Amino acid sequence: MQIPAGLTRILMKKIQRLEMDGISKSFHGIPANKDIHLSVASGEILGLLGENGAGKTTLMNILYGLYQPDAGQIRINGMPVQLTTPLDSILHGIGMVHQHFMLIQNHSVIENIALAYKDTPFFFPKIKLREKIQQFSRQFDFTIDLNKKIWQLSAGEQQRVEIIKALLNGADLLILDEPTSVLTPKEIEELITILRRMKQDGHCVIFISHKLDEIMTICDRVTVLQKGRIVGGADTRKTDKKTLARMMVGREVVFNINREALTRGNPVLRASRIHVTGDMGLPAIKGISFDLYENEIFGIAGVAGNGQRELAEAITGIRKIDKGQVIINGKNITNLSPRKIYDHGISHVPEERIRFGIAPGLFLYDNAILKQHHLKKFSRGHFLRYRYIKDHTRDLVTQFNVSTPSIDSQIRNLSGGNIQKLILGREISEHPQLLVASHPTYGLDVGATEFLRQHLLRLRSQGSSILLFSEDLEEIFELCDRIGVLFAGEFMGIFDSDDDRLCDIGLMMAGSKRF
Amino acid sequence: MEEIIISTLQRTLVAGTPLLLATTGEIICERSGILNLGVEGVMALGAVTAFIVTMTTGSPWLGVLAALIAGMVISIIHAVASVTLQANQVVSGLALTMLGLGLSGMVGKSYVGKPLTIKMEDVTIPFLSDIPFIGKAVFSQSPFFFLAVALALGAWFLLERTRLGIQIRSTGENPKATETQGVNVFLIRYLSVIIGGGFSALAGAHLSISYSKSWIEGMTAGRGWIAIALTIFALWNPGRAIWAAFLFGGIFVVQYLMQPLGISPNFLAMLPYIATLLILLLISLKDPRKLNAPAMLSTPYKRGER
Numbered sequence: 001m002q003i004p005a006g007l008t009r010i011l012m013k014k015i016q017r018l019e020m021d022g023i024s025k026s027f028h029g030i031p032a033n034k035d036i037h038l039s040v041a042s043g044e045i046l047g048l049l050g051e052n053g054a055g056k057t058t059l060m061n062i063l064y065g066l067y068q069p070d071a072g073q074i075r076i077n078g079m080p081v082q083l084t085t086p087l088d089s090i091l092h093g094i095g096m097v098h099q100h101f102m103l104i105q106n107h108s109v110i111e112n113i114a115l116a117y118k119d120t121p122f123f124f125p126k127i128k129l130r131e132k133i134q135q136f137s138r139q140f141d142f143t144i145d146l147n148k149k150i151w152q153l154s155a156g157e158q159q160r161v162e163i164i165k166a167l168l169n170g171a172d173l174l175i176l177d178e179p180t181s182v183l184t185p186k187e188i189e190e191l192i193t194i195l196r197r198m199k200q201d202g203h204c205v206i207f208i209s210h211k212l213d214e215i216m217t218i219c220d221r222v223t224v225l226q227k228g229r230i231v232g233g234a235d236t237r238k239t240d241k242k243t244l245a246r247m248m249v250g251r252e253v254v255f256n257i258n259r260e261a262l263t264r265g266n267p268v269l270r271a272s273r274i275h276v277t278g279d280m281g282l283p284a285i286k287g288i289s290f291d292l293y294e295n296e297i298f299g300i301a302g303v304a305g306n307g308q309r310e311l312a313e314a315i316t317g318i319r320k321i322d323k324g325q326v327i328i329n330g331k332n333i334t335n336l337s338p339r340k341i342y343d344h345g346i347s348h349v350p351e352e353r354i355r356f357g358i359a360p361g362l363f364l365y366d367n368a369i370l371k372q373h374h375l376k377k378f379s380r381g382h383f384l385r386y387r388y389i390k391d392h393t394r395d396l397v398t399q400f401n402v403s404t405p406s407i408d409s410q411i412r413n414l415s416g417g418n419i420q421k422l423i424l425g426r427e428i429s430e431h432p433q434l435l436v437a438s439h440p441t442y443g444l445d446v447g448a449t450e451f452l453r454q455h456l457l458r459l460r461s462q463g464s465s466i467l468l469f470s471e472d473l474e475e476i477f478e479l480c481d482r483i484g485v486l487f488a489g490e491f492m493g494i495f496d497s498d499d500d501r502l503c504d505i506g507l508m509m510a511g512s513k514r515f
Numbered sequence: 516m517e518e519i520i521i522s523t524l525q526r527t528l529v530a531g532t533p534l535l536l537a538t539t540g541e542i543i544c545e546r547s548g549i550l551n552l553g554v555e556g557v558m559a560l561g562a563v564t565a566f567i568v569t570m571t572t573g574s575p576w577l578g579v580l581a582a583l584i585a586g587m588v589i590s591i592i593h594a595v596a597s598v599t600l601q602a603n604q605v606v607s608g609l610a611l612t613m614l615g616l617g618l619s620g621m622v623g624k625s626y627v628g629k630p631l632t633i634k635m636e637d638v639t640i641p642f643l644s645d646i647p648f649i650g651k652a653v654f655s656q657s658p659f660f661f662l663a664v665a666l667a668l669g670a671w672f673l674l675e676r677t678r679l680g681i682q683i684r685s686t687g688e689n690p691k692a693t694e695t696q697g698v699n700v701f702l703i704r705y706l707s708v709i710i711g712g713g714f715s716a717l718a719g720a721h722l723s724i725s726y727s728k729s730w731i732e733g734m735t736a737g738r739g740w741i742a743i744a745l746t747i748f749a750l751w752n753p754g755r756a757i758w759a760a761f762l763f764g765g766i767f768v769v770q771y772l773m774q775p776l777g778i779s780p781n782f783l784a785m786l787p788y789i790a791t792l793l794i795l796l797l798i799s800l801k802d803p804r805k806l807n808a809p810a811m812l813s814t815p816y817k818r819g820e821r
Binding site for chain 2: 064066085086087090096098101102103104105106107111114115116118120121122123124125126165281
């Protein structure tokens with residue numbers, strides 16, 4: 001029997017137990033979740049562990065009413081419920097903090113909360129809600145200026161706004177999707193304190209992560225997802241990281257790949273005291289300098305939003321450099337057009353591959369020469385030489401192991417990993433002097449990640465220089481010869497990868513230590 | 516001299532009234548994220564509907580009501596195309612303009628050139644209208660003027676001081692985030708488009724039954740397009756729209772003042788449109804981030820996309 005959301009809420013005071021039973025969901029014929037069973041009880045923090053693309057977020061979006069399951073049932077306190085919209089879920093006491101915050105950037109904190117709160121009065125909502133929110137913030141020790149615009153807040157503060165939104169709506173069950181991915185270590189500590197307090201108050205928490213350490217410290221129980229299926233579960237007190245890692249990946253994880261020792265060659269690029277402005281008109285890069293050498297991977301570590309994107313765009317010519325110089329092989333390339341910079345031997349694997357790396361509606365062979373179409377071998381005057389272009393594309397597809405039905409497919413139909421392989425192939429096919437790679441393996445499965453990393457290392461041994469931006473510290477330590485830690489547009493230090501001082505990398509990323 | 520100032524001011528306010536109505540409507544619509552380029556067409560339809568109904572029934576207020584309904588109904592076409600079917604909003608809006616202009620021309624054919632004898636009484640606000648100079652000009656006006664100002668202030672109040680306003684603005688900024696808060700963004704967008712259409716039709720009604728008291732095909736003369744430019748000029752704020760609209764009303768009136776100076780009337784007739792181009796030029800020099808344009812303006816929202 002189905003009971004309307006509002007009514008069940010009156011019948012049941014608080015979520016004591018929530019069960020998902022046999023949930024399946026597929027998108028365009030590709031299964032994202034298959035026959036999932038899980039349950040969470042009041043006063044418990046359940047970890048949902050899995051790699052990117054394992055189906056964690058899809059599962060939670062089903063619970064939050066954003067997607068409808070193809071099969072299966074959700075029960076609250078033993079009673080089946082139908083969650084067809086987010087409002088249904090909110091009324092049932094389910095709250096969610098999405099990985100990409102669901103906040104209106106141009107609106108103030110109070111406007112965002114007024115939008116979310118289910119009992120916001122029609123007239124003068126901002127004035128009438130203020131007192132209630134302030135009282136609530138005191139209870140949880142939140143201090144946030146309610147008049148500030150969301151874009152003026154740090155990631156940690158934005159997350160707290162999201163948590164206030166959920167709790168104010170009376171959420172008994174809070175879902176947190178990769179909550180620590182944008183936080184500094186100090187902000188993570190604060191989040192853990194909040195979660196512990198919620199647990200004491202009898203809330204249920206579902207904590208999604210692919211980071212083993214966090215799951216082990218924060219959660220009581222953990223359920224492991226792999227390729228949309230549940231592959232295991234455990235009490236965190238009775239298991240260890242290694243067992244969980246094996247469950248998550250489905251095989252023994254090799255935590256180290258081979259980086260052959262190479263002596264670095266000649267300097268390739270020299271950036272001196274460059275200043276770059278961010279999207280909001282504020283300084284994003286504040287006068288940093290560095291050199292890049294042949295046979296070397298230079299890694300930039302840091303929490304997202306500390307100037308990584310602006311730096312990558314400045315070097316590749318997409319963003320204006322306000323002050324300072326970039327010199328490659330003695331030639332000043334500061335503020336040249338992206339095409340000229342590419343012709344000087346700088347390639348770019350951009351972040352957000354689908355937005356910036358490809359033209360999704362074009363065919364594979366078009367995308368394979370997005371940057372090289374002007375070369376003699378691919379065009380004569382205004383006409384493209386499709387025969388050569390297609391031959392070249394076939395070479396790339398074989399060489400970089402791109403799995404596609406044909407090179408005449410639209411590239412949007414390929415998976416993220418295959419798109420990224422083609423982009424990397426395109427960018428390094430002309431043997432660049434320098435490759436700027438922004439988050440090259442973000443969101444890819446283990447196989448594709450390993451493949452891409454191997455290719456980066458091969459490029460390094462062929463004499464190129466690589467500037468690697470990554471939020472994945474494991475990747476940074478695995479691949480890089482030197483590491484720079486970026487915080488608020490400045491280097492907290494630049495180190496060789498075997499430098500002992502790197503054990504403080506967490507503090508440096510939070511800006512509280514500088515060498 | 517005094518006579519000229521008063522009459523100029525009065526005519527400025529009259530000329531600015533339809534601009535204010537249409538701009539206010541377009542602001543509400545665009546704040547929800549839907550660009551409606553159909554203003555000109557809906558305005559024309561409103562003008563002809565108001566004229567015919569007023570002429571046949573003898574009641575201008577019935578004419579206004581009929582125009583309002585006609586404008587709201589025809590705007591549903593744009594709402595269906597842009598919200599439900601997620602079509603290109605520029606194309607759909609242009610189609611609405613062409614439809615509105617064509618339809619109004621056809622329906623109004625037999626009414627062209629007929630004078631409207633039924634008058635709408637001016638509203639005179641006691642005491643305030645006794646203020647020397649401006650009193651008579653500002654506070655003794657056609658009811659449309661007061662309606663336009665009141666609706667603009669009301670729209671500001673709606674957008675800035677009510678829950679629905681937050682929902683409309685949030686929908687224009689980030690429909691996905693808004694939907695996850697349990698708001699029906701499709702409903703919000705439908706509502707905004709339809710309200711906007713009603714405002715455009717009111718503007719048209721003012722033109723035919725109050726301003727010129729006659730109907731002729733194409734009498735809207737590009738005012739709908741000016742309203743779209745004013746929406747940007749007003750930075751999507753109905754409060755600013757008030758003075759922006761009357762500033763342009765002034766430019767319409769200036770042509771008549773300058774005619775005795777021997778300037779070609781054809782050139783003078785171009786003034787409002789030249790001014791429109793100028794303000795669009797000026798505003799594009801401004802930092803686009805400070806323009807405050809709704810972030811998802813003219814982007815269709817698809818539900819359940821990954």
